[in-house]
Amino acid sequence: MSKFVKDNFHGSEYVNYLNPADGSNKFVARFKYVRGNKGSFITFLVKNFTVEEYFGRLEAGETPCGILQSKGYIQAHIKKMLKQKGYEISQAGFDRLVQDQVAARNRLATA
Helix, strand or coil: CCCHHHHHCCCEEEEEEECCCCEEEEEEECCCCCCCHHHHHHHHHHCCCCCHHHHHHHHHHCHHHHHHHHHCCCHHHHHHHHHHHCCCCCCCHHHHHHHHHHHHHHHHHHH
């Protein structure tokens, strides 16, 4: 299992990875809004996945964000929102926020 080399990521909107093991250039993810999530996404990817694991799951049809979320990745704007609203910065905190918002909307709808 080979680790990602941070310097081998390139691109701005469409990020690719130049794999030193076999010389292949593979698509990693698309960042429609380049600022914000790209850096944290790549940092999390490097720390938590091997090259084979990530690309194997990507080729199996999973989404880039879904793959990272399976190990606890939270996008920068979601982290900011959780912090502002006083929720735990985790997937459980995000799930709780969504549940609370749905409950609040249901209360308004029935009032």
